[in-house]
Amino acid sequence: MKAYTPIWLFLTFFIIFFSVPQLLAQHPVIPMSVSENSTPNAFPLVINKKTAAIITDSQDAPVVQLAATALKQDIQLVTGSSPEIDTTGVVRAQCVIIGTLGQSQLIGKLVQAGKLSIEAIRGKWESYLLTIVKNPFPGVQQALVITGSDPRGTAYGVFELSKMIGVVPFHWWADIHPERRRALYVSNGTLTVGSPAVKYRGIFLNDEDWGLQPWAATRMDTVIKDIGPVTYERIFELLLRLRANFIWPAMHECTKAFYHYPDNPKLADQYSIIVSSNHCEPMLRSNPFEWKVNFEKEYGVSPGEWRYDTNKSRIYRYWKDRVQASGKYAAIYTVGMRGIHDSGLPGPKDKAGKITLMNEIIADQRDMLREQFGDATARQQIFCPYKEVLDLYQAGLKLPEDVTIVWPDDNFGYIRQLSTPQEQRRSGASGIYYHISYWGAPHDYLWLSTHSPALISYEMTKAFHFGADRFWVVNVGDIKPNEMETQFFMDLAWNVGKWSPMQAAKYSYSWAAEIFGEEQAAAIAGIKDRYYLLAQHGKPEHMRMLQFDPIAREERLRAYTLLIYDVEQIKRRLPVRLQSAFFQLVEYPVKGAAYMNQKELYARISLEKEQMKNVQEAQYYSRKAVNAFDSIQILTDYYNHNLENGKWNGIMSAAPRKLPVFNMPPVAGGPDTTTVPKNFRKYIDSIPGTFIHTPDTAAVQLKEATSYIACRHLPGDSIKRMPGLGVGGASVSRYPFTGQSFSEASYQDAPYTEYRVSLSAGAHIVSLQCLPTQAIHAGRRLGMAITINGQPPIFADINHQEEDRLWQVNVLRGYAEATAPVTITYSGTAIIRVYLLDTGLALNRLIITPR
Known part of the structure; x- marks a missing residue:
């Protein structure tokens, strides 16, 4: 009799066989480590003050050479010994070989000889691997090979080794002096790191007037007394160490435009950093300086009014010239138009007129790109519906399918809107512009950085679940003192799953242990x-x-x-x-x-x-x-x-x-x-x-939302505890965020949490304090249904998208609140049930007050 393999066993093998390599690439197990003590087959990076040589190919990308130089300095910082760097391809008995697939002859030879397997990273975006190869070439005993699928991937791999020897990303920017080591052995093994979760990941240098600019002018770029190439060199290296890949440069009136200094874009190109421009600076221009101050010097005429409907010829030329000048560099172009500096689109008074004008502007900008590159889609473009621009977009502004929509938060860390199912099908996908520093109403927070990893993860993971995986940018202000929050943002962008809202509160420990x-x-x-x-x-x-x-x-x-x-x-x-x-x-x-x-x-x-x-x-x-x-x-x-x-x-x-x-x-x-x-x-x-207000009477009861006695999950839609989130120190929320919304008529089908309280007979107010988030997109709310002892439900919706007095109160105090009047017919134990009708709703705590 023939034995047949059960279909379930075959399917299980099939899923595991084809899924494990992908899971390992995105969430790698790291068998490779660095120690002062030798282990079997370990690679001696530094021993007895002798350092393995660093070998690169002179034909490889400039960023690879820069990363190799940084590694040399990192090794010297840790051990006092400085390795030799050789770009001629002459290998040594013990060497670190650094190179990019398709650009390094040494890497090509290893692959061709079957001594280096690169299938895990071949053809992928910004992937890299580190491995030890025995006898890679005649006369070479061992080589530590670092290779990337592209030049940035190679650089990321180099800085992965730097972290392993104890040099963390902010080591220069926060003076994190590594522990000195007498020797460095790299354990035998292979570390493979796959493509990032988010394709474009970067920072926005903003509001630099009180920190970054005066410091750069007096301590870094002292000749030009501005933020220039000396400062940007440090910033670009930091971005690579953080595995970021683009920048929105500083652009306030105190700072001359990024392109004003020719060495700036050249340096960005060498570091393989993509230059983009922020939500109010189209086509890589910087209006506070280039339009208001320098236009007449550049063109010999006054700029005229910043209005496309009345001054199109000058604005068009102004933009087109920058497209031509930036054509040889990697760039992401912001399309659309706003006021000269973070204000509304000048021109028509009515919304319909503004939409018509904006459509014309974007069409003209696309023509510039088509003329320069032969195809309007040849360069990545973004459109940021920030503040009043969101109103225009919601009112019918037409956007080309390939342009990435970069959804903004409300400037206080709560995302205003995400892509609808229809928008998620756009080829341009979507991204996020997020703040951890802000100048504006109801009040700035430019001094200290206070967004928790739990909050950042909640909002950005929600965005990722709704398709925002193309472009993440974070407003870091002056960089300092936003170091930890910036690093978390970039770590999350690289691997969203590792720091989910359920795990993000653990980041503080991981970060502190590393430093x-x-x-x-x-x-x-x-x-x-x-x-x-x-x-x-x-x-x-x-x-x-x-x-x-x-x-x-x-x-x-x-x-x-x-x-x-x-x-x-x-x-x-x-x-x-x-x-x-x-x-x-x-x-x-x-x-x-x-x-x-x-x-x-x-x-x-x-x-x-x-x-x-x-x-x-x-x-x-x-x-x-x-x-x-x-x-x-x-x-x-x-x-x-x-x-x-x-x-x-x-x-x-x-x-x-x-x-x-x-x-x-x-x-x-x-x-x-x-x-x-x-x-x-x-x-x-x-x-x-x-x-x-703090409840201060015995009659008032406060229940943390995470202290529920029972809850109901749905298949693929669970109630999750999220430590560190909200005013209570933890929240409950539905997860994943893609779960369905429930109407008031179907509230009983929704997930819920249940709480036991002891109440006296009479009238009470149940207050539900929640994270002051906003509904995910049109058609969704932030609704709850509250029942007590099985009585008919009371419905509440905390969604509030108008930036009015209530919104100001909510973001200042850190929570939105819904209240429900209830009547208890007898004293004793009462059961309060809270149905969470929508995802994106984070319940912090319940407060029950007699009335």
């Missing part, structure tokens, strides 16, 4: 996580717009006092080589936020005590407020003038844009400039913010 070591990682991660949670309730820069009740205020002050204490304890335990890094990455942001809160809150307490005629306590709190203000100045002065012998002089401002929140507020008994106004209550009420 400060496993021994201190848990304590440092705990500090960062508490810092993010406090900022979710109110960013340091927003303290002048927020009011806290006495209980919330005391809890906040206590939490910051403990943070300062913990920072000091860890600082004492760190070696000297990590002190500068700890100051920049942990101490300055944590203490800065703490002192800002102390300054504002102690000042208000002092005024309250003065109103109560309690003179001694009023003076006590006045002094504490003044001390906190002074501490910010001292901390910032140290950053600029003492840290690393003045390396960062000018990079940090204690008062970006000199906004009132950075000043000393009124205090009791202060000098004339700070004395309490005669009408104290009128002064407090004039603070244009929102009130943060």
Whole structure:
């Protein structure tokens, strides 16, 4: 009798056989490591002060040579020994061979001889592998081979080795001095890293007036006194170390245009960094300088008005000239048009007229590209429906299919809209413009970086699930002090699945371990996580717009006092080589936020005590407020003038844009400039913010959303706990984000969570606090259905897409709120069930209050 293989077993083998290589490429197991001690068949990179030679092909891309030079410097930084670099192809007994498929003869020979398998990366985007090859060539005992599917992939592979020996991406930018090692052995094995999840990944240098530009002018590009090639060289290397591939250059009026300095685009080309332009700078132009300041010098005539309907000829030529000048470089072109600097499209007053004009503008821009490259689709193009442009797009603006839509967030980390099913079928796909730094209403946050990995992951993973996998850009402001958040954004863009919303809160530990070591990682991660949670309730820069009740205020002050204490304890335990890094990455942001809160809150307490005629306590709190203000100045002065012998002089401002929140507020008994106004209550009420209330009675109950006693999942649509997300410190949400929406009529079919509370008979208010997100796209909401003890449901929808007073309140206080009046017929245990009708809704906590 014949034996037949069960069909299920055959299918299982088929799926595993064909899926595992892809999974390993995207989520690689890393058997390769670096140690000071030799292991069997390990490659001796450095031993007895002798270093393996670095071999490249002179015909390979410039970025490969630059990465090889950086590796040489990294090895010397770690061991004190400097390897030789040879571009003639002459190999040594022990050598590191670096090269790109199709561009390096050495790599080609290894492949042809069957000594290097490259099938895992062949033809892929920015993929790379590291492997040890025995006897690769006559006279060569071993070679550590680093190869990429393209030049950037090769560079990424080189910097992967740098990380393995202890040189992390921000090592220069945050003075993370690596531990010295007497030897470096690379363990035998192969590391293969497949293509990134997101094709184009980059940063936007923005609002550089108070940090990056003055620092660059005085410490880097001192001849031109501006952000120029010396500064950009450091930035481009950082991008490669972060596995990023494009940049939106700095463009404020304080900075001359990127293309004004010819060495800038040449340098970007050498580093294989793609140059693009931001949402309000079409066709690689930079209007604040090139149109407003330099046009007449460039063309010999005045620019005229920035209006395409009345000044088309000059604007057209202005754009076309840049297309021609940039044609030899890799570029991503922004199409469309806005005001000269982040304002609405000038021209027709009515929306229909603006749409007609915008369609004409985009058609003309495409003609320029067609003339230059022979095909309008030959270069990547993006369209960013930012602010008022989103209204035009929603009202019927026609966009070519191949143009990538780059959806913006609301400037505070919550994405305004994502692609509909129809938009997801566009060949141009979509991307995201995201902020971790912002200048604008209701208030800037340019000073400190306070978006948690949990929040970034929630929003960006949601975007990825809805097709935003073509282009991610993050507004990093001055780069510093946004180091950790920038690195997380890039790590997420490379491998979205690794740092899902369920896992993102663990990033702080991973990051701290990489920089400060496993021994201190848990304590440092705990500090960062508490810092993010406090900022979710109110960013340091927003303290002048927020009011806290006495209980919330005391809890906040206590939490910051403990943070300062913990920072000091860890600082004492760190070696000297990590002190500068700890100051920049942990101490300055944590203490800065703490002192800002102390300054504002102690000042208000002092005024309250003065109103109560309690003179001694009023003076006590006045002094504490003044001390906190002074501490910010001292901390910032140290950053600029003492840290690393003045390396960062000018990079940090204690008062970006000199906004009132950075000043000393009124205090009791202060000098004339700070004395309490005669009408104290009128002064407090004039603070244009929102009130943060803490339940303070035994009758009020607070339930964290993650404390549910039961929940219901659907197939492929689960309720997930998401640590670190929202004001409660954790949230529940449906996952994946592509689950269906449920109507009010079908609410009982939706996933839900259930909570047990003890309530007295009578009327109550159930408040549901949620992350202040926005509905995913048209046709979706952020709806909930609330039932208590099986009574008929109460429906709520927290979706609010108008940037009005309610939106301002929500983003400042860190949550949106829905309330449901309920009546309890008898005292005792009550069961509250919350149906989550839509995805993208993150429930933080429930508060039940008698009424």
